[in-house]
Amino acid sequence: MSVLVVGLSHKSAPVPVLERAALSAEALPKLLRDLHQSGDVAGTFIVSTCNRVEIYADVDRFHGSVAAICELLSQYSGIPTQELTGHLYVHYEERAVKHLLNVAAGLDSMVVGEGQILGQVRSALNVAREQGTLGRALGDAGSAALRAGKRAHAETGIDRAGASLVSVGIEAAVAALGRPSLTGQRVLVVGAGSMSSLAATTAARAGARTVTVANRTRRHADRLAAAVNGRTADLDALPAAIADADLVISCTGASGLVITADLVRAGLAGRTGDDPLVFLDLALPRDVAPEVAELPAVTVIGLDELADAGRNAVAGPGITSEVAAVRAIVDEEFETHRAAAVAAQVTPTVVALRAKAAEVVDAELTRLAGRLQNVEGFDGHALDEIARSVRRVVDKLLHAPTVRVKELAGSPRGDGYDEALRVLFDLDPRTVEAVTRAEPDEKVVDIAVLPSPSAPEGSGE
Numbered sequence: 001m002s003v004l005v006v007g008l009s010h011k012s013a014p015v016p017v018l019e020r021a022a023l024s025a026e027a028l029p030k031l032l033r034d035l036h037q038s039g040d041v042a043g044t045f046i047v048s049t050c051n052r053v054e055i056y057a058d059v060d061r062f063h064g065s066v067a068a069i070c071e072l073l074s075q076y077s078g079i080p081t082q083e084l085t086g087h088l089y090v091h092y093e094e095r096a097v098k099h100l101l102n103v104a105a106g107l108d109s110m111v112v113g114e115g116q117i118l119g120q121v122r123s124a125l126n127v128a129r130e131q132g133t134l135g136r137a138l139g140d141a142g143s144a145a146l147r148a149g150k151r152a153h154a155e156t157g158i159d160r161a162g163a164s165l166v167s168v169g170i171e172a173a174v175a176a177l178g179r180p181s182l183t184g185q186r187v188l189v190v191g192a193g194s195m196s197s198l199a200a201t202t203a204a205r206a207g208a209r210t211v212t213v214a215n216r217t218r219r220h221a222d223r224l225a226a227a228v229n230g231r232t233a234d235l236d237a238l239p240a241a242i243a244d245a246d247l248v249i250s251c252t253g254a255s256g257l258v259i260t261a262d263l264v265r266a267g268l269a270g271r272t273g274d275d276p277l278v279f280l281d282l283a284l285p286r287d288v289a290p291e292v293a294e295l296p297a298v299t300v301i302g303l304d305e306l307a308d309a310g311r312n313a314v315a316g317p318g319i320t321s322e323v324a325a326v327r328a329i330v331d332e333e334f335e336t337h338r339a340a341a342v343a344a345q346v347t348p349t350v351v352a353l354r355a356k357a358a359e360v361v362d363a364e365l366t367r368l369a370g371r372l373q374n375v376e377g378f379d380g381h382a383l384d385e386i387a388r389s390v391r392r393v394v395d396k397l398l399h400a401p402t403v404r405v406k407e408l409a410g411s412p413r414g415d416g417y418d419e420a421l422r423v424l425f426d427l428d429p430r431t432v433e434a435v436t437r438a439e440p441d442e443k444v445v446d447i448a449v450l451p452s453p454s455a456p457e458g459s460g461e
Contacts, residue, residue, distance in 0.1 A: 043135020
């Protein structure tokens, strides 16, 4: 089995395509189960954020698995496969694992170094584990990615050098308001999820005069508002809340538009003066209707605009060295994971060898006990001592080759050492396979348009 990732992100697809491909919280578990039931997929998890939809899978066949994944993603997104494949990238085996580590460390984010993606990867792994689709190989790769991400933020200054998508968005909004900062401005946050919480907290710390939270579930809005010493508003009263705001930050998980042009017109009618009104739309699919940007004195900043702003935000002095430090951490964690994975591949052979040795020892000891049972003065204690000695001798003889074969497995043509061990000791392939199966688990596409395992990395990468 090998790790495969098929995905699209802000690097390979425009925001309208990402909107259509975005997976709702209700669809995610069902897609996981459908993927897991595919014949070539032994394990899977999905990272779905406002900037990417990536399906990771532990697969037996490359092309068949890519076809199955693309077909299901097309079904769930409603995007025809011919259109979808033009925006997809595909990574396989080690490059897939390396990509996951880069994602978790924030190196592949729209704003390099942002920390929210680490929690999103952790959540993706937890959802797959709850659904029973994760599997051991992907669980191990996910653990390596989480370690890389945590080390990146703990051991480097990537948090200080880079900025979160929310921070970049608020900076762009402040510029659109014509203000030097957010101090004294009135902020309305629509939504109460993780992104909304970050937005409300960032606005409060930036000196916003008021922070109002509107959400479909009132208790969630109350909790977030209390955390930032803000207030709440009902979604039904959104026009009045818009009338009393300078900046509206919207990041709900709704599948359709939340803020329409008619709703904003009603809000504008309740405003006094002609002060600018800015909408910062961080949702995917988008919350704010495109027509809102055509209204007088209104500016809409969406993910399209933030892509350029994010790149500019991380181009300052110091970021290059921090990114290099994170890349070094990713490389180190990748090599650690690769070595462990290689060692795990030869483990079934080692286990089978030791099992065969134990069978030979037991058979010989049984034969010896039968021959000595009538010998005068020979008791069970003596036979036990002989058994222990024989087993120690066998263990010592096997120790060096079994340890060495794990070390050599990662070297060029290292799989030959594993095969040599099987041949030299005449190990039954069925026994090795049985050990492999017993290892515990954790809790129509045109293939020609997709890269093969040996082809260059996919679009946008």
